[in-house]
Structures are given as structure tokens and as C-alpha cells.
Amino acid sequence: MESRARQVLGVVDIHAHLSPRVWPFIAQTMKQNDLRLMANLSGGSSPRAFAQMKAMSQQMGDRIVHFFNPDFRSLRQAGWAYIQAELLKTAVERFDYRGLKIAKILGLGARDEHGLLLEVDDPLLQPLWEMAAFLGVPVAIHTGDPRAFWEATNPANERYAELSLHPNWSYFDRVQSGEVPPWTDLLAAFEEVVRGNPGTRFIGVHFGNAGEDLEFVERMLATYPNFYVDIAARLGEIGRHDPAQIRRLFIRYQDRILFGTDIGITPYGLMLGAPGEVPSRPEDIKPFYDIHWRFLESADKPMPHPTPIQGDWSIAGIALPDPVLEKVYVLNAVSLLGLDQPPKKWEAGTPNQP
Numbered sequence: 001m002e003s004r005a006r007q008v009l010g011v012v013d014i015h016a017h018l019s020p021r022v023w024p025f026i027a028q029t030m031k032q033n034d035l036r037l038m039a040n041l042s043g044g045s046s047p048r049a050f051a052q053m054k055a056m057s058q059q060m061g062d063r064i065v066h067f068f069n070p071d072f073r074s075l076r077q078a079g080w081a082y083i084q085a086e087l088l089k090t091a092v093e094r095f096d097y098r099g100l101k102i103a104k105i106l107g108l109g110a111r112d113e114h115g116l117l118l119e120v121d122d123p124l125l126q127p128l129w130e131m132a133a134f135l136g137v138p139v140a141i142h143t144g145d146p147r148a149f150w151e152a153t154n155p156a157n158e159r160y161a162e163l164s165l166h167p168n169w170s171y172f173d174r175v176q177s178g179e180v181p182p183w184t185d186l187l188a189a190f191e192e193v194v195r196g197n198p199g200t201r202f203i204g205v206h207f208g209n210a211g212e213d214l215e216f217v218e219r220m221l222a223t224y225p226n227f228y229v230d231i232a233a234r235l236g237e238i239g240r241h242d243p244a245q246i247r248r249l250f251i252r253y254q255d256r257i258l259f260g261t262d263i264g265i266t267p268y269g270l271m272l273g274a275p276g277e278v279p280s281r282p283e284d285i286k287p288f289y290d291i292h293w294r295f296l297e298s299a300d301k302p303m304p305h306p307t308p309i310q311g312d313w314s315i316a317g318i319a320l321p322d323p324v325l326e327k328v329y330v331l332n333a334v335s336l337l338g339l340d341q342p343p344k345k346w347e348a349g350t351p352n353q354p
Contacts, residue, residue, distance in 0.1 A: 003297045005325035009342050010036035012333040015140070015205060015232035015260025017042040018064065020056035021267050025282075027060050029265065033289045036330070036343035037063050039260075041101040041140055041205075045071040045087065050095040057096070063343055067101040067140055068092070070128065076113040081124050085131035092135045098337045099203075100132045102141040107186050108171070117180070120189035121196070133199040138228070138336050140203040143190040146237070146310075147212050150175055150183045162309050165277055187216060194224050201336065203228045203258065211237030214245065221253045228336065231292075232260035233273040236305035239295055239315025247318040254324045258332050261292065261306075273307035296320055296328065 011034060018026055018040040030038060043053050043066030053066045068091040070084040077083065091097035107120040118124065120143055132139050148159035153170045157163060163170050174180045181189075187210055194202050204210075204227060208217040211234035220227050231238060238246060250257055263285075264271030270280040272288045280288075291306040295317050302314030320328065330342045 003293070003322060003325055005322045005329055006034060006293065006297075009326055009330040010034045010345060011259060011329045012037045012039070012343070013261055013263065014039045014203070014258045014333045014337075015230050015262050016040055017262070017264040017266070017271070018056075019266040020052050022265055023056045023059055026064070026265050029282075029285055030060075030063060031346045032286060034346065035289075036345070037065065037333070037339075039065050039067060039098065039140075039333070039337065041067045041069075041099075043067045043069060043091065043097055043101070045069050045084075047087075047090065047095075050091050050097070053097075054095045065096070065098040065337055066091075067099040068097050069101050069103065072103075072105050072110040072118075075110055075118065081127040085127040088128065088131050088137075089135060092137055097137070099137045100128065100139045102139060102143075104142040104145060106141075107143060107189060108145075108180050119181075120186060121192040125193075129193065129197045129200045132201075133197065136338060138201040138203050140205050140230075141190065141193070141209075142205045143209045144183055144186040145169065145171070147183050147210075158311055161277075161312070162274070165309065166275070187213075191220065194220065194227050198224070198226055201226050201228065203230055203336075205230050205232055205260070206262075207231055207234040207238055214241055214249065218249055218253075221249075221256060228256040228258060228332070230258040230260035233262035233307060233310070235273075235292060235295055235315060236307060236310045236313070239303075239305055239317075240311075240313055243299070243301070243316040243318050247320065250318060250320055250328070251324055254327050255332060257328050258336070259292070259296075259329050261289070263288075274310055276307070276309040296325060 013035050016038045057064045068088045088100055110118040112118050148157050149169055150171050151157050152172050153163045171180050175182055208220055208229040210216045262273050272280045288306050294300055294303060298317040299319040301316035305315045334342050
């Protein structure tokens with residue numbers, strides 16, 4: 001049964017990766033799942049990309065907003081951070097971008113002009129954090145990956161199926177050699193960025209980058225009022241915890257939890273949270289969103305989680321009250337993105353037109 005929150009307000013998916021080349025299919029997907037707005041975290045790094053993304057938004061009745069992506073490939077360029085900060089300013093002021101997205105390459109792959117790994121809390125990045133604060137836009141930051149990716153890839157690893165399918169996702173050998181930091185070091189650096197920039201609002205994507213560690217996530221929410229989390233691609237981790245504990249956390253921090261899925265819709269394929277062994281099909285999208293509604297709105301258990309490749313276990317629903325659902329689904333995102341009001345309901349008509 002559809003909750004009143006979804007029925008009245010619909011939903012904002014604040015964590016998506018979208019291509020303007022397939023905007024009619026994106027519009028169809030949004031309409032069929034009553035997604036009033038989506039935030040495209042793959043907004044690109046250049047004015048050419050900004051123009052393409054703005055054109056898509058206009059074609060869809062401004063139901064898509066975009067986040068700027070710093071170009072870490074040009075990291076060795078003199079004044080790199082200041083150049084990227086100015087590009088962020090251009091994206092926001094000229095093309096109506098609504099945020100800054102930092103990919104997990106920071107701390108795991110991006111290297112400076114000396115070939116040294118750029119750490120998450122490196123002072124070099126300060127102009128970006130300060131520009132986001134100046135512009136009043138949030139920073140969606142992906143730090144690290146699931147903790148199991150730092151463990152040996154063998155049948156004892158709970159993500160064995162996923163790591164067997166994507167062996168390059170494992171950091172076990174690289175952390176042993178010192179090529180990448182331990183998981184806990186990345187989270188400590190991430191916390192230092194949030195702590196050191198109280199005027200900048202940070203979205204810890206994938207449930208604060210630590211869906212496995214509720215103590216860390218709850219401490220971050222309790223300590224830093226500029227810290228938000230989305231639930232994208234982590235329902236499997238969130239839902240395996242005690243549902244009463246998760247429900248309390250959602251209610252306590254209801255103003256800073258955001259709905260998101262990490263859906264990817266591009267000409268190269270469809271991703272529903274994470275790529276699995278069998279490519280996702282358009283008919284898989286509605287069941288994917290439906291399991292999110294079921295988790296958030298009901299106390300059902302056990303239920304499957306929406307991305308089985310991420311772990312062979314079931315989850316339990318947390319039955320949030322409607323006032324909390326309204327915030328998680330829509331109102332928190334509307335406020336954080338600087339929008340005047342929730343997006344309007346889709347009008348009747350052809351499914352691929354806004």
C-alpha cells in the first residue's frame with residue numbers, strides 16, 4: 001500500500017547517475033515510480049558538459065538537478081583546486097547546478113604531481129570545500145567502499161560473489177602493500193574534512209560511507225550538524241541491523257537522512273545499485289524501487305534487499321511514520337538543494353514526456 005507521504009509528495013532520488021542521451025527513458029522511469037526529482041551526481045567537469053546537462057533538465061521540466069565533478073585527471077595542473085573551484089562556481093551560477101560530488105578516487109587513486117596519493121583531508125582541497133560553502137551547495141562525498149573490499153577475496157568474505165565478479169574492486173593486496181590506506185584511516189580522514197569545515201554541508205553517500213558501522217554513522221550525525229547521509233546502494237547493509245535500532249536512528253536524525261538509490265541510466269546500460277552478474281533490464285526498475293518503499297514503510301521481515309550481488313542475506317523493514325517519510329523522501333532534499341518547494345506531481349500523458 002502506498003504511504004501517504006509518497007502519495008502526496010512523491011519522492012526525490014538524490015543519488016543517481018544519468019546521461020542526457022537517454023532522457024526520454026529517464027522521464028519514463030521517473031513517472032512510473034513517481035520520482036518527482038532526481039539528482040544526477042555525474043554532472044561532469046566542463047562547460048560543455050554543463051550545457052548538455054542543463055538542456056536535459058529543460059527538456060524534462062527541471063526535474064533533474066546536477067552535481068559538479070572535479071576533474072582529478074588534471075590534478076597535476078598548477079592551481080588545480082582553484083581552477084576546479086571556479087568551475088564549480090560557473091556550474092552553479094550559470095547552469096543551475098546544485099552540488100559538488102567527490103568520487104571515491106579521492107583517497108584511493110588520485111595522485112598529485114609527485115605521484116603521491118591525494119588523501120581525503122589534504123589541505124589542497126580546501127578551495128573546493130570553501131567554494132561549496134560560499135555557494136550554499138552540498139558536497140556529496142564517496143569515501144572508501146564496503147569494508148569487505150579490504151578483506152581477502154575468499155569464500156569467507158561476505159562479498160565473495162561481488163568481488164569474484166569484479167576482482168579489481170578488492171583493496172586487500174593494495175592495502176597490504178601500502179598502496180591504499182586501511183578502511184578506518186579513510187573514514188578518519190573523511191571525518192576530519194567534515195569537522196574542519198562546519199560551514200559546508202556534506203552528504204556522506206552510501207549511508208555515511210559506513211553502512212556496516214552504525215556507531216560511526218550515528219556519532220557523525222550526533223557530532224556534526226553539517227553532516228547528512230543518503231541510503232543509496234546500502235539497503236542491504238542498513239537493513240541487516242536490528243530494525244528497532246535503525247528505526248530509532250532514522251527518527252532521531254530525520255532531518256538529515258536522504259532517499260537515494262545509486263541508479264545509473266546511461267546508453268551503456270542500466271545499473272540498479274551495483275552491477276550484477278546478469279545485466280539489469282527496464283522491467284527490473286519498478287521492483288527495485290518497490291523494495292525500498294517496503295523497507296522504509298513496512299515492518300515486513302524477512303525481505304530481500306534490492307541488490308543481491310552485494311550480499312546473500314535478508315533485511316527487515318523499519319515502518320517509518322509518515323512525517324519522517326516526508327522528510328526522507330522529499331523535504332530534506334528540497335531544503336538541502338535550495339529548492340523553493342517539492343516538485344509537482346507528474347501530469348497525465350505519454351509516459352516518456354514531462
